[in-house]
Amino acid sequence: MKPWKRIQFWTTRRGRERELAREISAHRQMIEDEYLSQGLPPSEARAASLRRLGSSELTAAERSRDQWGLLWLEALLRDVRFASRLLRHRWLLSFAAIVTVAIGVGANTAVVSVLETALLHPLGLRDADRVFTATVRFDNLHMTHAPDSGVEYRELHSMTNIFSGVAAIEGRDWTSEMHGEPLRLVGRAVTADFFSVFGQHPALGRFFDPADEYAVVLSHRFWQARFAAEPSVIGQALMLDGKPYRIIGVAGPGFRFPTSAEVWIPLQLAPERMAASQRGNNMNLGVYARLRDGARPAQAASRVNAYVAALKSPGTADAGDLAKLSYFIDLEPFSQTVSGDLRRPLWLLWAAALVVLLTGCANISALLLSQTAGRRREMAIRLSLGGTRLQILRQLLVESLMLGVFGGVGGIAVAAVAISLLSNLSLPGQPLLELVRLDYRLLLYGLALALLSGLAFGLAPAVQLLRDSQTAAMARGTRKRFQDVFVAAEVCAAFVLLVSTGLLLQSLWTIEHIQPGFDPAHVTTAYLLKPKQDPGFKHRLVDALANAPGVEAAALAYPVPMSGDGGPTSMFDIRSRHHQHGEPEWHGEAYFVSARFFETLRIPLVHGRGLADSDNESAPLVCLIDRKLAERFFPDQDPIGQEIGMYSGWARVVGVVANIRGTTLESESRPVVYYSIYQIPYFDQAGVVVRSDTPGAPLIRAAVKQASGAAPVFDVRSMDERIAESLGVRRILAQLITVFGGICLLLAAVGLAGVAAQMVSERAKEIGVRVAVGARPEQILAHFLGRGLLSALIGLAAGVLAAVILERRLGSMLYGVAPLDLATFLAVSFTVLVVLFPAVLWPAWRASKIDPQTVLRYE
């Protein structure tokens, strides 16, 4: 049968019906003519023809219509109409089901959208799984994911048999101007094959040739914002730090790597920077390698590992140092680089959202099952009137699929709202989250999930109903079992999620109560780009800050604590002695600060003196160390007066300060060396920390303006905000898992109550009889209470088992609490029982109040 022909016939069926009617009436008239010609009188001939045609006129029309087919479509529409009447009738149940599906599907779709952007197709790159980030690891310095020096780039670049392209990028920021205000422009200097490593094509113009020097490629967003998407920008000049760069191209709209980059310029790596002696120096490069077609990631890793092992083999030039530091080059999938710390939380959220959806389905299933009793008659009648089992099954599935579709539409709305909320979050991964969009694939995912849910929660009740209508009592037993299993599964899911909630909240609480070692209250921080060729700027700025009204103390600092990955970490030498074999490597994290830094952040001085204003460019090089460095590397000697060599020669240690946590509250700091920012002026950026009674942001801007006029200020935030942001992922994760766990518990309670109430109403007569023959209400109460609590307890037991298996997977998301924390398990069990108890008690209490007279007379 030709489907399209059928559709054509079906769509033109009204005209065809008229045609057929005319045809059949002509047929009747010809029969009439026949009778007339046989000599019957006209009136009789007509009657006879009508008689002969009789009901076959109707049958003919009807059966011809059947031929035009699409019967299934008409039947479906009939089913849909019937189902919508039914859903309206049971509006409370329908509403609950739709909301449940909407929440489940919405949460899932939202989480998967983030997963898609962050992990699956990071930043919209289709074949990102072929791209790897090369990072340096020094195990003995506790450094991982460190940027590369020029050497690693050169080495990977020469492995052409395994990588088809290797690119290096280096951070850049420039002072630019917009509407008369100095503006910081963020970009990257990139080697020529950067764009081809990421498989990019320009939206306009071209990308870099190796010969390009003062050229710039704009990001699509920057092109739109700054140049109003004007195609004629190609060939124009963009001023960066006062130098003209020729605009040669615009990147595609989807390409946003790194997420903050607005422009890219060519990176020229001087040969001396790539010389073997430079390994570990100038580690500012991000190196990205694309696997050659046919090469497997494991091959690349083993190739690189073999190379590094050869470097460390005895007899080669740097072998001793590299082996001592335990040097490695790691290849990390690019998606991990992009998603960073969001990766594990995202998978956890996805799993939790799926659990919520499944719990929701189990709940709807249980509630629909409890409705089946009322519909058994309907099914029996339909079957006895000739409805086939398939027709009934279809009808029942249409009902639940409609719930699924409505829920799915609601879920997509929920997801859209959730995604728009993402861009307002204050998280380390926030620029990434801003890129998350709901596209058609995610809409399809949401709808497919909703339909599957509809099928899932519709199938059990439908099958049950069909069996019910045939074999009454026996199958009712199975329905009970089904319901009990569903309810127990809900309790189990709720328990697992709530235990996770408990563990995550405890971790969060523990971390929030870690003392960072300094006083973050009333401290405002910011970064600025130092004006070039203006040596007096820093002094003027410090003076301006110190004299601003309301300022208690202010200082410069690079980097600002809690603003990223901390200071640059490297090895140092101690002038007075040689490193002994077996002694821990002498290493430290460097901060570059002005004199009143310690006063501003209230970091106690333990020993010696602090930095003074006189420790300036013309004074001998000095440094402070923290207590951790002192204890670790000067265990039995007074560090004051010792000289260490890390930057610009030997620096005399003049003081020891207390330890602080400089990156996040939860990570242990490395040993720290504080240099005077005047004496080591290597960095283009400087940070500002200000302790003040009045809001610090305007103070800082005003002081910078006063000191220079044209230095862009950016990333202005209070220290409390920075600390909160470093906890942001944990906080949101804990909140969402709490909500998910709460939803599951609520669903479990509703399911339990629904099933118990159903059981009571089905057995009302039996209860009546029992009471009539002398059962006391307490006995009835106890019976139903026990029955209801049994499935809750079974679910709880399953939950404990599942939690024991699953909670270990939380791994690094936990802090200061064991995955199998007994107190958490007990507290959650208690909570679950407290919430579920009323859900069981209420129907049991109603059962105990049943009046035998009413129930038995009702018959």
Add this chain to the structure above:
Amino acid sequence: MAGSSQDLLPGTLEMLILKTLDCGPNHGYAIAQYIQRVSDDALRVGEGSLYPALQRLLIEDWVTAAWGTSGTGRKVRFYKITPAGRKQLRHELDRFAFLVGGINRILEAV
């Protein structure tokens, strides 16, 4: 009333209609008359079967239909066999002959 179309083997009515139309285009009433006459009243095609069968043939593109005027001056629909219909007819005839052969062999077996 020696038999109605319900008693025919499935698909046989379509074959008979196609065979009838193979001699030339005709309308529904005439097709019924023809089958009845040629079969010596052995087969009687009820309208309740005839028109659905014609619709089926239309859907399959084995016949086409067009309005015209009958010999007695009535507006009727003429059905005409298509090349695909002819092919189908040949196929049906083969199948039918095969079937009848089979039945005959059973009936003649001692």
